[in-house]
Amino acid sequence: MMASDTCKGAENITEFYSLYKTCMLHNVDFRSYMMKCITTMTLHMDKIEFEKDKRGTVTGYKAHHITSDVLDKLMPWNMA
Numbered sequence: 001m002m003a004s005d006t007c008k009g010a011e012n013i014t015e016f017y018s019l020y021k022t023c024m025l026h027n028v029d030f031r032s033y034m035m036k037c038i039t040t041m042t043l044h045m046d047k048i049e050f051e052k053d054k055r056g057t058v059t060g061y062k063a064h065h066i067t068s069d070v071l072d073k074l075m076p077w078n079m080a
Helices: 009-027 030-043 068-071
Strands: 048-052 058-064
Touching: 009 030
Parallel strands: none
Antiparallel strands: 048 058
């Protein structure tokens, strides 16, 4: 469990595990689900704002402007 030694890392792992269990609950293959999410987010990269350091390296997530229609389609229960 890399990165779980911090509070933020533990939060991230918890959210990831919750998605995994939700996929299981709705009989959705988790790997396929993650590939769909990654592909969709890649198509909407221009609508995602990231935090960056002085050198321009991405250090975190700031905000997004992706429509709720797009996000709703990514919910595991809508992929079953």
